[in-house]
Amino acid sequence: MLSNALNFLGNTFGEGQELLLFLSELTKSPYALSFLSDVGNETYSRYNQYLLLKDKQKALQEEAKRGFKELRLKAESSKWTTMENKEKPCIAREV
Numbered sequence: 001m002l003s004n005a006l007n008f009l010g011n012t013f014g015e016g017q018e019l020l021l022f023l024s025e026l027t028k029s030p031y032a033l034s035f036l037s038d039v040g041n042e043t044y045s046r047y048n049q050y051l052l053l054k055d056k057q058k059a060l061q062e063e064a065k066r067g068f069k070e071l072r073l074k075a076e077s078s079k080w081t082t083m084e085n086k087e088k089p090c091i092a093r094e095v
Contacts (some may be wrong), residue, residue: 003043015050023048 009019026032026044036044 006043
């Protein structure tokens with residue numbers, strides 16, 4: 001029955017917020033967790049693992065964006081520093 005509910009949510013709403021909320025509520029319930037640990041449910045495990053991986057992927061993407069932004073800022077900073085440190089051409093004037 002739990003598999004049917006999870007499959008319905010997945011097929012109807014996709015693997016978005018509705019499924020996440022449903023799984024979150026199941027996970028918060030000590031009775032549901034006790035049931036799942038005793039009996040197990042392959043569909044629950046599959047969706048739960050998928051959402052955990054999706055969260056990890058999102059976190060890694062955000063970390064990569066921050067890293068690229070830092071690299072870009074460092075590159076721009078060193079570019080300006082290099083330009084400031086270059087000797088400016090001297091034009092000799094007659095005195």
